[in-house]
Amino acid sequence: MKRPHSFAAQWILTALFLTCLLNGCSILGNHSRTGSRDHVYIHYWPVASGDNRLRLAIKDNIDLKGVVTSVGSEYVAKHNPPAASDADCLAIARQRDVRIVGKTNLSEFTAAPSGMNDYFGTPRNPLTKRRRLIPGGSSSGSAVAVAKGSADVAFGTDTAGSVRVPAACCGIVGLKTTFGLVSTKGVFPVEPRHLDTVGPMGKDVAHVVEGMDLLQNGFAARYRTVVAAKPSAKKIRIGRLDLSGTDPKVDRAVDEALARTGFRVIRLDQNFKMKWDQAKKDGNTVADAGEWISDQEYIYKSGVRLRTIAAIVLGRVLYPAQYRGALRRQARWQHALAQVFKKVDFVALPTLQNLPPMVPRIGKIALLEARMLIMQNTAAVNFAGNPALAIPIPVDDKTIPVTSLQLVGPRFGEAALLNAGRLVEDEESKH
Numbered sequence: 001m002k003r004p005h006s007f008a009a010q011w012i013l014t015a016l017f018l019t020c021l022l023n024g025c026s027i028l029g030n031h032s033r034t035g036s037r038d039h040v041y042i043h044y045w046p047v048a049s050g051d052n053r054l055r056l057a058i059k060d061n062i063d064l065k066g067v068v069t070s071v072g073s074e075y076v077a078k079h080n081p082p083a084a085s086d087a088d089c090l091a092i093a094r095q096r097d098v099r100i101v102g103k104t105n106l107s108e109f110t111a112a113p114s115g116m117n118d119y120f121g122t123p124r125n126p127l128t129k130r131r132r133l134i135p136g137g138s139s140s141g142s143a144v145a146v147a148k149g150s151a152d153v154a155f156g157t158d159t160a161g162s163v164r165v166p167a168a169c170c171g172i173v174g175l176k177t178t179f180g181l182v183s184t185k186g187v188f189p190v191e192p193r194h195l196d197t198v199g200p201m202g203k204d205v206a207h208v209v210e211g212m213d214l215l216q217n218g219f220a221a222r223y224r225t226v227v228a229a230k231p232s233a234k235k236i237r238i239g240r241l242d243l244s245g246t247d248p249k250v251d252r253a254v255d256e257a258l259a260r261t262g263f264r265v266i267r268l269d270q271n272f273k274m275k276w277d278q279a280k281k282d283g284n285t286v287a288d289a290g291e292w293i294s295d296q297e298y299i300y301k302s303g304v305r306l307r308t309i310a311a312i313v314l315g316r317v318l319y320p321a322q323y324r325g326a327l328r329r330q331a332r333w334q335h336a337l338a339q340v341f342k343k344v345d346f347v348a349l350p351t352l353q354n355l356p357p358m359v360p361r362i363g364k365i366a367l368l369e370a371r372m373l374i375m376q377n378t379a380a381v382n383f384a385g386n387p388a389l390a391i392p393i394p395v396d397d398k399t400i401p402v403t404s405l406q407l408v409g410p411r412f413g414e415a416a417l418l419n420a421g422r423l424v425e426d427e428e429s430k431h
Contacts, residue, residue, distance in 0.1 A: 035102060038123065039105055039121030040145050041104055042060045042102075042103050043060070045102055047101060054099060055101045055153070056101065056154070057104050057155070058102070058104065059103070059106055059139050059142050060105065062087045062090070062103075063083035063085065064083055064087075064090065065084065065086045067083060071108065071109050072105065072106040072119075074304070075303035083186070088183035088184075089183055089187070092214045098214065104141030104145055105120050105121070105122075106138045107140065108304070108305055110157065110162060112369055113138070113369060113376060114136070115136045115143075115166055116137070116365070118305045119303075122359065123141050125169060125170055127356070131358050133169060133356045133358055135170060136166030136170065136372075138166075139154075139157065142163075143166035143170040144170055146202055147171060147172050147203070152202065152203075152210070153202050153207050153211040153214070154200070156198075156199060157184075157190075157196060158176040158196075158378075158382065159190045159196050159197070160378060160382050161176075163175065163176050163390070164176055164351050167390040168404030172202065172392065173204055173425075175199045175200055175388075175389050176199050176389075177215070177387055178386060178414065179194075179385035179386075181414070182216065183198075190290045190294055194286055195286060195383070197382070199211075205418055208421075209223050212418070216414075223415040226415045232423070233263045233420075234264075235264070236345050237266060237346075238263040238347075239340055240268060241272070241349040242267070242268075245374070246350055246353040246354075249397060250350045250352070252396070253396070254405050256393075257393040258424075260428070261423050266343070268344075268347070275333060276380050278329070279333040279383045279384065280377070282383055283379030283380050287379060288314055288318050290315065292314075292316040293315070299313070307365065330383060334384050337408075345409075346408060346420055348406070350377060350404065352403070353375045354375050357371065378406070381406075381408050385411060386408055386411050387414050388406055388407065389406065389417050389420075390405070390406050391405050391406075391424055392405075393428060407421060
Protein backbone atom coordinates (compact mmCIF):
# COMPACT_ATOMS: atom_id res chain seq x y z
CA MET A 1 0.00 0.00 0.00
CA LYS A 2 2.88 2.39 0.68
CA ARG A 3 4.22 2.63 -2.84
CA PRO A 4 1.00 3.92 -4.47
CA HIS A 5 0.59 6.48 -1.71
CA SER A 6 4.20 7.56 -2.17
CA PHE A 7 3.83 7.93 -5.94
CA ALA A 8 0.53 9.79 -5.53
CA ALA A 9 2.16 12.21 -3.12
CA GLN A 10 5.04 12.81 -5.53
CA TRP A 11 2.68 13.54 -8.42
CA ILE A 12 0.59 15.93 -6.32
CA LEU A 13 3.63 17.82 -5.09
CA THR A 14 5.18 17.99 -8.54
CA ALA A 15 1.99 19.27 -10.18
CA LEU A 16 1.41 21.93 -7.57
CA PHE A 17 4.97 23.18 -7.57
CA LEU A 18 5.04 23.36 -11.37
CA THR A 19 1.85 25.40 -11.25
CA CYS A 20 3.45 27.66 -8.69
CA LEU A 21 6.49 28.10 -10.92
CA LEU A 22 4.41 28.89 -14.00
CA ASN A 23 2.43 31.48 -12.05
CA GLY A 24 5.60 33.21 -10.97
CA CYS A 25 5.47 32.54 -7.23
CA SER A 26 8.31 34.21 -5.32
CA ILE A 27 10.04 32.36 -2.53
CA LEU A 28 11.82 35.51 -1.37
CA GLY A 29 8.76 37.67 -0.92
CA ASN A 30 9.90 40.57 -3.05
CA HIS A 31 6.62 42.40 -2.50
CA SER A 32 6.51 42.03 1.26
CA ARG A 33 3.57 43.15 3.37
CA THR A 34 5.50 42.48 6.55
CA GLY A 35 5.55 44.69 9.63
CA SER A 36 9.33 45.08 9.45
CA ARG A 37 11.55 45.61 6.43
CA ASP A 38 13.70 42.58 7.18
CA HIS A 39 10.61 40.30 7.01
CA VAL A 40 11.15 39.17 10.62
CA TYR A 41 7.87 40.54 11.97
CA ILE A 42 4.32 40.50 10.65
CA HIS A 43 3.37 43.00 13.38
CA TYR A 44 6.20 45.02 14.90
CA TRP A 45 6.17 47.47 17.81
CA PRO A 46 9.69 48.91 18.24
CA VAL A 47 10.93 49.48 21.78
CA ALA A 48 10.96 53.06 22.98
CA SER A 49 14.24 54.53 24.13
CA GLY A 50 14.87 53.85 27.81
CA ASP A 51 12.55 50.83 28.00
CA ASN A 52 14.70 48.17 29.65
CA ARG A 53 12.06 45.47 30.04
CA LEU A 54 12.67 41.99 28.64
CA ARG A 55 11.76 42.02 24.95
CA LEU A 56 9.56 39.12 23.87
CA ALA A 57 8.71 38.17 20.27
CA ILE A 58 5.77 35.85 19.59
CA LYS A 59 5.30 33.57 16.60
CA ASP A 60 2.22 34.65 14.67
CA ASN A 61 0.34 31.42 15.20
CA ILE A 62 -0.06 32.32 18.90
CA ASP A 63 -3.04 34.52 19.76
CA LEU A 64 -2.36 38.02 21.08
CA LYS A 65 -5.49 39.90 22.08
CA GLY A 66 -6.52 42.56 19.58
CA VAL A 67 -4.20 41.33 16.81
CA VAL A 68 -5.08 39.07 13.88
CA THR A 69 -3.24 35.76 14.13
CA SER A 70 -2.14 35.43 10.50
CA VAL A 71 -0.41 32.02 10.70
CA GLY A 72 1.78 33.41 7.91
CA SER A 73 -1.17 33.35 5.48
CA GLU A 74 -2.48 36.11 3.22
CA TYR A 75 -5.98 34.65 3.35
CA VAL A 76 -6.10 34.45 7.15
CA ALA A 77 -4.54 37.89 7.57
CA LYS A 78 -7.23 39.43 5.36
CA HIS A 79 -10.29 37.49 6.53
CA ASN A 80 -9.89 36.55 10.19
CA PRO A 81 -10.85 38.92 13.02
CA PRO A 82 -8.39 40.00 15.72
CA ALA A 83 -7.92 37.53 18.56
CA ALA A 84 -10.48 38.00 21.33
CA SER A 85 -7.99 36.97 24.04
CA ASP A 86 -4.40 35.97 24.58
CA ALA A 87 -3.22 32.40 24.23
CA ASP A 88 -2.77 30.73 27.60
CA CYS A 89 1.01 30.59 27.15
CA LEU A 90 1.21 34.40 27.37
CA ALA A 91 -0.39 34.67 30.82
CA ILE A 92 2.85 34.89 32.83
CA ALA A 93 4.42 37.34 30.39
CA ARG A 94 1.38 39.62 30.77
CA GLN A 95 1.52 39.38 34.58
CA ARG A 96 5.18 40.42 34.58
CA ASP A 97 4.67 43.29 32.14
CA VAL A 98 7.17 41.89 29.64
CA ARG A 99 7.62 44.08 26.55
CA ILE A 100 6.04 42.26 23.59
CA VAL A 101 7.86 43.62 20.54
CA GLY A 102 6.01 41.83 17.77
CA LYS A 103 4.36 38.86 16.10
CA THR A 104 7.00 37.01 14.10
CA ASN A 105 6.94 35.64 10.59
CA LEU A 106 6.63 31.92 9.83
CA SER A 107 5.97 29.40 7.09
CA GLU A 108 2.31 29.57 6.05
CA PHE A 109 0.26 27.36 8.41
CA THR A 110 3.64 26.22 9.83
CA ALA A 111 3.79 23.81 6.88
CA ALA A 112 7.36 24.27 5.58
CA PRO A 113 10.64 23.39 7.33
CA SER A 114 12.54 25.94 5.21
CA GLY A 115 10.94 28.91 6.99
CA MET A 116 10.26 30.73 3.74
CA ASN A 117 7.08 32.74 3.20
CA ASP A 118 5.86 33.82 -0.24
CA TYR A 119 3.53 36.58 0.97
CA PHE A 120 5.14 38.20 4.00
CA GLY A 121 8.68 37.67 2.75
CA THR A 122 11.41 35.40 4.07
CA PRO A 123 13.41 36.51 7.14
CA ARG A 124 17.08 36.94 6.30
CA ASN A 125 19.29 34.56 8.24
CA PRO A 126 22.15 36.62 9.79
CA LEU A 127 24.40 33.62 10.52
CA THR A 128 26.64 34.44 7.57
CA LYS A 129 26.84 37.29 5.08
CA ARG A 130 28.67 35.28 2.46
CA ARG A 131 25.75 32.96 1.69
CA ARG A 132 21.98 33.49 1.68
CA LEU A 133 21.01 30.68 4.05
CA ILE A 134 17.46 29.59 4.73
CA PRO A 135 16.27 30.68 8.21
CA GLY A 136 14.65 27.30 8.95
CA GLY A 137 11.03 26.77 9.81
CA SER A 138 8.47 27.07 10.70
CA SER A 139 9.47 29.51 13.48
CA SER A 140 11.78 31.43 11.14
CA GLY A 141 10.90 34.93 12.30
CA SER A 142 11.30 34.03 15.96
CA ALA A 143 14.79 32.62 15.36
CA VAL A 144 15.94 35.59 13.27
CA ALA A 145 14.49 38.09 15.77
CA VAL A 146 16.71 36.58 18.47
CA ALA A 147 19.73 36.17 16.19
CA LYS A 148 19.57 39.81 15.04
CA GLY A 149 18.95 41.11 18.56
CA SER A 150 15.52 42.73 18.19
CA ALA A 151 14.16 40.35 20.85
CA ASP A 152 15.74 38.87 23.98
CA VAL A 153 13.43 35.86 23.98
CA ALA A 154 11.05 34.52 21.36
CA PHE A 155 8.25 31.98 21.58
CA GLY A 156 7.95 29.44 18.81
CA THR A 157 5.96 26.27 18.31
CA ASP A 158 7.38 22.83 17.61
CA THR A 159 5.32 20.06 16.00
CA ALA A 160 8.11 18.18 14.20
CA GLY A 161 11.10 20.44 14.81
CA SER A 162 9.86 23.99 14.24
CA VAL A 163 11.75 25.51 17.20
CA ARG A 164 14.96 23.47 16.93
CA VAL A 165 15.39 23.61 13.14
CA PRO A 166 15.38 27.44 12.85
CA ALA A 167 17.52 27.64 15.99
CA ALA A 168 20.02 25.35 14.29
CA CYS A 169 19.92 27.33 11.04
CA CYS A 170 20.38 30.71 12.76
CA GLY A 171 22.96 29.76 15.41
CA ILE A 172 20.83 30.27 18.53
CA VAL A 173 19.41 28.10 21.34
CA GLY A 174 15.92 26.60 21.06
CA LEU A 175 13.99 24.38 23.46
CA LYS A 176 11.24 21.95 22.48
CA THR A 177 9.21 21.39 25.65
CA THR A 178 7.60 18.20 26.93
CA PHE A 179 4.28 17.54 25.22
CA GLY A 180 1.49 18.84 27.45
CA LEU A 181 3.74 20.91 29.72
CA VAL A 182 2.73 24.27 28.20
CA SER A 183 -0.89 24.90 27.23
CA THR A 184 -1.54 25.23 23.51
CA LYS A 185 -4.97 26.84 23.99
CA GLY A 186 -5.01 29.84 21.70
CA VAL A 187 -2.29 28.40 19.43
CA PHE A 188 -3.25 27.65 15.82
CA PRO A 189 -3.24 23.83 15.73
CA VAL A 190 -1.34 21.41 13.52
CA GLU A 191 -1.45 18.17 15.52
CA PRO A 192 -2.53 19.23 19.02
CA ARG A 193 -3.54 15.75 20.22
CA HIS A 194 -0.08 14.22 19.85
CA LEU A 195 2.66 16.64 18.79
CA ASP A 196 2.14 20.42 19.17
CA THR A 197 4.28 22.25 21.75
CA VAL A 198 5.27 25.83 22.61
CA GLY A 199 8.91 26.58 23.45
CA PRO A 200 11.36 29.44 24.02
CA MET A 201 14.28 30.58 21.90
CA GLY A 202 17.22 32.76 22.95
CA LYS A 203 20.75 33.70 22.00
CA ASP A 204 22.06 31.59 24.89
CA VAL A 205 20.89 29.18 27.58
CA ALA A 206 20.36 31.95 30.14
CA HIS A 207 17.81 33.66 27.89
CA VAL A 208 16.04 30.36 27.19
CA VAL A 209 15.78 29.86 30.95
CA GLU A 210 14.13 33.29 31.15
CA GLY A 211 11.78 32.23 28.38
CA MET A 212 10.88 29.00 30.19
CA ASP A 213 10.19 31.00 33.34
CA LEU A 214 7.60 32.91 31.31
CA LEU A 215 5.98 29.62 30.29
CA GLN A 216 6.10 27.81 33.64
CA ASN A 217 6.00 29.57 37.01
CA GLY A 218 8.98 28.78 39.20
CA PHE A 219 11.10 27.30 36.41
CA ALA A 220 14.12 29.57 37.02
CA ALA A 221 14.30 28.42 40.66
CA ARG A 222 14.15 24.75 39.62
CA TYR A 223 16.89 25.38 37.09
CA ARG A 224 19.15 26.94 39.74
CA THR A 225 18.60 23.89 41.96
CA VAL A 226 19.72 21.57 39.16
CA VAL A 227 22.78 23.73 38.44
CA ALA A 228 23.78 23.55 42.10
CA ALA A 229 23.31 19.77 42.14
CA LYS A 230 25.28 19.13 38.93
CA PRO A 231 27.75 21.97 38.43
CA SER A 232 30.03 19.91 36.17
CA ALA A 233 29.68 17.35 33.39
CA LYS A 234 31.72 14.60 35.01
CA LYS A 235 28.79 12.53 36.24
CA ILE A 236 26.44 13.22 33.32
CA ARG A 237 26.01 10.25 30.96
CA ILE A 238 25.39 11.06 27.29
CA GLY A 239 24.03 8.45 24.89
CA ARG A 240 25.55 9.35 21.52
CA LEU A 241 23.30 8.45 18.60
CA ASP A 242 24.97 8.08 15.18
CA LEU A 243 22.63 8.41 12.21
CA SER A 244 23.22 7.49 8.58
CA GLY A 245 23.62 10.29 6.06
CA THR A 246 25.17 12.82 8.44
CA ASP A 247 27.87 15.14 7.12
CA PRO A 248 31.15 13.97 8.73
CA LYS A 249 32.08 17.51 9.73
CA VAL A 250 28.78 17.83 11.64
CA ASP A 251 29.30 14.50 13.43
CA ARG A 252 32.85 15.51 14.25
CA ALA A 253 31.67 18.84 15.67
CA VAL A 254 29.18 17.05 17.94
CA ASP A 255 31.76 14.54 19.18
CA GLU A 256 34.33 17.25 19.86
CA ALA A 257 31.83 19.39 21.78
CA LEU A 258 30.81 16.46 23.97
CA ALA A 259 34.46 15.56 24.62
CA ARG A 260 35.44 19.15 25.47
CA THR A 261 32.57 19.46 27.92
CA GLY A 262 33.66 16.31 29.73
CA PHE A 263 30.51 14.20 29.55
CA ARG A 264 30.64 10.43 29.95
CA VAL A 265 29.78 9.39 26.39
CA ILE A 266 28.15 6.04 25.67
CA ARG A 267 27.52 4.96 22.08
CA LEU A 268 23.96 3.82 21.45
CA ASP A 269 23.53 0.60 19.51
CA GLN A 270 22.20 -0.16 16.04
CA ASN A 271 18.94 -1.51 17.45
CA PHE A 272 18.07 1.85 18.99
CA LYS A 273 19.09 3.62 15.78
CA MET A 274 16.56 1.53 13.85
CA LYS A 275 13.85 2.43 16.35
CA TRP A 276 14.78 6.12 16.04
CA ASP A 277 14.61 5.99 12.24
CA GLN A 278 11.13 4.45 12.38
CA ALA A 279 9.98 7.04 14.92
CA LYS A 280 11.25 9.81 12.65
CA LYS A 281 9.13 8.46 9.79
CA ASP A 282 6.11 8.04 12.05
CA GLY A 283 6.51 11.50 13.57
CA ASN A 284 6.66 13.12 10.15
CA THR A 285 3.63 11.10 9.01
CA VAL A 286 1.57 12.23 11.99
CA ALA A 287 2.68 15.85 11.50
CA ASP A 288 1.88 15.77 7.77
CA ALA A 289 -1.53 14.22 8.39
CA GLY A 290 -2.13 16.87 11.03
CA GLU A 291 -1.80 19.53 8.35
CA TRP A 292 -4.73 17.91 6.56
CA ILE A 293 -6.79 17.43 9.72
CA SER A 294 -6.31 21.03 10.87
CA ASP A 295 -6.08 22.98 7.60
CA GLN A 296 -8.16 21.18 4.96
CA GLU A 297 -10.73 24.00 4.95
CA TYR A 298 -8.12 26.34 3.43
CA ILE A 299 -7.34 24.34 0.27
CA TYR A 300 -9.77 26.31 -1.90
CA LYS A 301 -9.31 29.70 -0.25
CA SER A 302 -7.98 32.55 -2.40
CA GLY A 303 -4.50 33.62 -1.38
CA VAL A 304 -3.36 30.32 0.16
CA ARG A 305 -0.05 29.48 -1.49
CA LEU A 306 0.27 26.42 -3.68
CA ARG A 307 3.25 25.16 -1.71
CA THR A 308 1.05 25.14 1.38
CA ILE A 309 -1.79 23.42 -0.48
CA ALA A 310 0.71 20.76 -1.56
CA ALA A 311 1.64 20.10 2.07
CA ILE A 312 -2.03 19.86 3.11
CA VAL A 313 -2.86 17.52 0.23
CA LEU A 314 0.12 15.34 1.10
CA GLY A 315 -1.41 14.99 4.56
CA ARG A 316 -4.65 13.87 2.93
CA VAL A 317 -2.73 11.17 1.05
CA LEU A 318 -1.03 9.92 4.23
CA TYR A 319 -4.03 10.14 6.54
CA PRO A 320 -6.15 7.09 5.59
CA ALA A 321 -3.52 4.37 5.69
CA GLN A 322 -0.38 5.60 7.44
CA TYR A 323 -1.55 8.01 10.18
CA ARG A 324 -3.31 5.44 12.35
CA GLY A 325 -0.55 2.90 11.82
CA ALA A 326 2.03 5.40 13.04
CA LEU A 327 0.00 6.20 16.15
CA ARG A 328 -0.26 2.51 16.99
CA ARG A 329 3.54 2.45 17.24
CA GLN A 330 3.80 5.56 19.42
CA ALA A 331 3.58 3.87 22.84
CA ARG A 332 6.20 1.32 21.80
CA TRP A 333 8.59 4.12 20.80
CA GLN A 334 7.96 6.03 24.03
CA HIS A 335 8.78 2.89 26.01
CA ALA A 336 11.99 2.30 24.01
CA LEU A 337 13.19 5.84 24.69
CA ALA A 338 12.29 5.58 28.38
CA GLN A 339 14.42 2.42 28.60
CA VAL A 340 17.40 4.29 27.16
CA PHE A 341 17.05 6.94 29.87
CA LYS A 342 17.59 4.24 32.48
CA LYS A 343 21.15 3.94 31.14
CA VAL A 344 21.97 7.53 30.15
CA ASP A 345 20.89 11.00 31.25
CA PHE A 346 20.55 12.51 27.76
CA VAL A 347 20.74 11.47 24.13
CA ALA A 348 23.00 13.55 21.87
CA LEU A 349 22.92 13.89 18.09
CA PRO A 350 23.05 16.68 15.49
CA THR A 351 19.90 18.79 15.19
CA LEU A 352 20.45 18.79 11.42
CA GLN A 353 22.42 16.18 9.47
CA ASN A 354 24.00 18.88 7.31
CA LEU A 355 24.77 22.58 7.48
CA PRO A 356 21.79 24.81 6.58
CA PRO A 357 21.33 25.08 2.80
CA MET A 358 21.11 28.24 0.75
CA VAL A 359 17.84 29.80 -0.36
CA PRO A 360 17.20 28.10 -3.71
CA ARG A 361 16.27 29.55 -7.03
CA ILE A 362 12.63 29.56 -8.05
CA GLY A 363 11.71 26.06 -9.16
CA LYS A 364 14.03 24.32 -6.68
CA ILE A 365 11.89 24.91 -3.59
CA ALA A 366 10.09 21.52 -3.74
CA LEU A 367 13.43 19.72 -3.62
CA LEU A 368 14.56 21.91 -0.72
CA GLU A 369 11.49 21.18 1.43
CA ALA A 370 11.90 17.44 0.83
CA ARG A 371 15.60 17.69 1.63
CA MET A 372 14.90 19.55 4.87
CA LEU A 373 12.54 16.82 6.05
CA ILE A 374 15.34 14.30 5.58
CA MET A 375 17.98 16.56 7.17
CA GLN A 376 16.20 17.32 10.43
CA ASN A 377 16.66 14.88 13.33
CA THR A 378 13.73 16.26 15.28
CA ALA A 379 10.40 14.52 14.55
CA ALA A 380 11.22 11.38 16.56
CA VAL A 381 11.42 13.53 19.70
CA ASN A 382 7.98 15.04 19.07
CA PHE A 383 6.60 11.56 18.48
CA ALA A 384 7.88 10.55 21.92
CA GLY A 385 6.71 13.76 23.62
CA ASN A 386 10.11 14.40 25.26
CA PRO A 387 11.95 17.73 25.58
CA ALA A 388 14.97 18.54 23.42
CA LEU A 389 17.47 21.38 23.25
CA ALA A 390 19.24 22.72 20.15
CA ILE A 391 22.45 24.53 20.99
CA PRO A 392 25.09 26.00 18.62
CA ILE A 393 28.58 24.49 18.56
CA PRO A 394 31.55 25.37 16.34
CA VAL A 395 32.08 23.52 13.08
CA ASP A 396 35.09 23.35 10.80
CA ASP A 397 33.65 25.10 7.75
CA LYS A 398 34.91 28.07 5.74
CA THR A 399 31.57 29.88 5.42
CA ILE A 400 29.30 28.76 8.29
CA PRO A 401 30.70 29.13 11.83
CA VAL A 402 28.40 26.82 13.78
CA THR A 403 26.28 23.72 13.57
CA SER A 404 23.79 22.54 16.19
CA LEU A 405 23.96 19.90 18.91
CA GLN A 406 20.63 18.41 19.95
CA LEU A 407 20.27 17.06 23.47
CA VAL A 408 17.16 14.98 24.20
CA GLY A 409 16.03 14.48 27.79
CA PRO A 410 13.47 12.54 29.83
CA ARG A 411 9.93 13.89 29.99
CA PHE A 412 9.63 17.05 32.12
CA GLY A 413 13.42 17.24 32.33
CA GLU A 414 13.75 20.75 30.89
CA ALA A 415 15.78 22.15 33.82
CA ALA A 416 18.35 19.34 33.70
CA LEU A 417 18.48 19.58 29.92
CA LEU A 418 19.23 23.31 30.04
CA ASN A 419 21.91 22.70 32.67
CA ALA A 420 23.61 20.26 30.30
CA GLY A 421 23.34 22.89 27.58
CA ARG A 422 24.89 25.43 29.93
CA LEU A 423 27.87 23.16 30.45
CA VAL A 424 28.38 22.85 26.69
CA GLU A 425 28.00 26.59 26.25
CA ASP A 426 30.42 27.42 29.05
CA GLU A 427 33.08 25.15 27.57
CA GLU A 428 32.61 26.56 24.08
CA SER A 429 32.97 30.12 25.38
CA LYS A 430 36.54 29.23 26.36
CA HIS A 431 37.36 28.42 22.73
